[in-house]
Amino acid sequence: MEIGAFYLPVIGNIEEIEKGMAGKRTDLYQQMLKELTEQAQYMDAHGYYGMGTTEHHFHIEGEEVSTNPVLLDLYIGMQTKNLKVGQLGNVLPAHNPVRLAEDIAMVDQMTGGRAFAGFARGYQPRWVATLGQQIDGMAKEPEIGAQAYDNLKRELYEDHFEIIMKAWGKDTFSHKSKFWEIPPANTYWATHDVTRKYGQGVDGKGYLTEIGIVPPTYNKRMPDLFQPFSVSERSIVWAQQNKVTPITIITDVPTAQEHIRAAQKAAADSGTAYRMGMTREIVVADTDEEARAIASRAGAYVWCNFFQPFGFNAAITRKGEDPFAIKNDFETIEERGLVICGSPDTVKRKLEKLFKDLPCDYFWLFTYNGLIPQNKMMRHFELLTEKVLPHFTDKIR
Numbered sequence: 001m002e003i004g005a006f007y008l009p010v011i012g013n014i015e016e017i018e019k020g021m022a023g024k025r026t027d028l029y030q031q032m033l034k035e036l037t038e039q040a041q042y043m044d045a046h047g048y049y050g051m052g053t054t055e056h057h058f059h060i061e062g063e064e065v066s067t068n069p070v071l072l073d074l075y076i077g078m079q080t081k082n083l084k085v086g087q088l089g090n091v092l093p094a095h096n097p098v099r100l101a102e103d104i105a106m107v108d109q110m111t112g113g114r115a116f117a118g119f120a121r122g123y124q125p126r127w128v129a130t131l132g133q134q135i136d137g138m139a140k141e142p143e144i145g146a147q148a149y150d151n152l153k154r155e156l157y158e159d160h161f162e163i164i165m166k167a168w169g170k171d172t173f174s175h176k177s178k179f180w181e182i183p184p185a186n187t188y189w190a191t192h193d194v195t196r197k198y199g200q201g202v203d204g205k206g207y208l209t210e211i212g213i214v215p216p217t218y219n220k221r222m223p224d225l226f227q228p229f230s231v232s233e234r235s236i237v238w239a240q241q242n243k244v245t246p247i248t249i250i251t252d253v254p255t256a257q258e259h260i261r262a263a264q265k266a267a268a269d270s271g272t273a274y275r276m277g278m279t280r281e282i283v284v285a286d287t288d289e290e291a292r293a294i295a296s297r298a299g300a301y302v303w304c305n306f307f308q309p310f311g312f313n314a315a316i317t318r319k320g321e322d323p324f325a326i327k328n329d330f331e332t333i334e335e336r337g338l339v340i341c342g343s344p345d346t347v348k349r350k351l352e353k354l355f356k357d358l359p360c361d362y363f364w365l366f367t368y369n370g371l372i373p374q375n376k377m378m379r380h381f382e383l384l385t386e387k388v389l390p391h392f393t394d395k396i397r
Contacts, residue, residue: 001355001393002049002362006088006228006247006279009036009053009072010370011062014301022062028370029065033075035369039377040076043083046385047397049362050084050116051076052226055091057127063302070103077111085111088228088247088364089118093156094132098182098213100160101167105217113218118226119161119244121153123310128153135179155179161242168222172201172212183208226277226362231314233262240266240274245362247277249315251337253357260358277362280354283341284383285376292334294380295341298371300330303338338366344387355392363392 011017011028022028040051053066053073066072073085085107090100108115122128125141132138135156141149159177166173175182189195192206201210217223227239230246239246240263250256260276267274281299285291303312313323316336326332333339340350355363365384369377389396 001360002395003389003393004049004084004362004364005039005043005051005367006364007036007051007053007066007367007369008064008299008302009066010302010368011065012370013373014297014371017062021060023060023065025062028062032065032370035374035377036072036076037079038374039367039369039381040080040083042378042381042385044080047395048083049395050086050114052086052088052116052118052364055087055089055120056124057131061306063306070100070107073115074107074110077107077114082114084114084116084224086116086223086226087118088226089120091122091128092119092160093122093135093138093153094128095160097160097163097180098167098211101164102213104223105168105213105215108217108221108223109215111218113221115217116224116226117164118228118247119157120228121150121157132156158238165242167213168217168220170212171216172199172210174210183211228277228364229279229315230259233259236263237266239263240272241270243272245275245277247279247362247364248358248360249279249338251316252318255319256358275362276360277364278358278360279364279366280337281339281341281366281368282347282380282384283339283372284344284347284380284388285341286343286379286383288342288346291341291343291346294372294376295334295339296330299339299366299368300333301371302368303333304328304330344383347384348388348391351388351392 009032011032012022016022016028053069054064055066055069056064057067059065069087077085104115104117129139137144137152159179163175166175187208188206189202189208192202195202201208203209225244226247227244228247229249230236230239231250236246236259248256248259263276264274283291283295283298285294308328311323313326316333316338317323317326340347385396
């Protein structure tokens with residue numbers, strides 16, 4: 001099992017956030033970069049798989065400042081040697097897929113093949129609608145309705161994913177769909193004779209037939225691919241069929257087990273290798289009491305204030321429950337297993353049960369830097385690395 005850290009880069013602690021406009025403060029952003037660097041370098045030295053961040057824009061509140069995860073990947077990659085860097089994930093409907101394929105390929109080259117890629121559909125209209133508004137319908141959810149809007153995002157997601165796979169998998173490619181024509185029809189290329197000699201992708205009359213991104217990924221490799229956070233069977237099946245590792249956040253064991261069985265069947269039916277990822281927030285301290293005190297002021301603050309209004313409590317519901325009706329507090333997300341906190345022995349026992357019920361190939365530590373003081377965070381990593389994770393994987397050293 002590989003162990004990675006999934007970050008929501010937080011600027012400042014609760015007190016700083018509640019002063020207002022934390023996302024606009026240079027001192028807090030610089031502090032965040034310093035904290036992330038120290039944590040990444042520790043993971044780099046101890047065998048962790050990788051570090052990934054979300055993509056979100058305009059978070060002036062400071063709770064999730066990962067405006068450009070690819071650029072942040074490069075920053076972390078330049079300060080580490082072995083740790084993989086990637087996105088969990090880029091919101092494909094709001095991206096130009098060719099540009100995104102180029103950007104990730106550049107990071108992969110600059111880090112010597114350490115980039116991975118994660119893709120999501122997006123859920124925050126403040127930025128998805130703003131940045132994606134040039135695509136008809138992306139800024140019109142109230143007009144077209146929630147289901148039509150979700151269908152549009154899914155169409156864009158799958159179309160953009162196909163374009164990226166072509167860009168990484170072929171020297172040159174073409175693509176025609178509802179949203180894209182690559183290259184555009186009847187595009188004349190004035191230096192067609194040069195391209196015909198030293199490249200490819202033009203016809204005998206000088207018109208483009210294909211394009212290719214440069215540079216390719218490192219040694220033309222296909223990066224590890226992830227899909228966070230898979231909460232429906234349909235999404236998990238699609239991921240398996242397309243050689244993407246789904247990352248589940250579902251805490252209800254019977255539901256998650258159903259998803260695992262569906263993923264295994266999809267992998268078998270499509271002839272792909274079965275892979276499953278999972279994420280939980282883990283907080284380890286020297287005592288149960290200390291860990292719980294830290295955890296109660298960490299991820300729960302973001303989850304209950306910023307995630308729940310978007311329906312994220314669907315991750316912790318049981319069958320038949322309304323995610324907007326269940327109690328929205330730290331005690332609930334802890335009791336239902338989204339947060340696992342305690343001493344090394346307590347966390348080890350909880351993880352033993354979790355991995356017995358829900359085995360996975362990639363386990364991602366849902367990590368909220370900033371909300372946990374840096375000295376407590378580094379102690380958490382030390383205890384996790386030395387006393388907990390070696391019981392479950394031989395990757396951690």
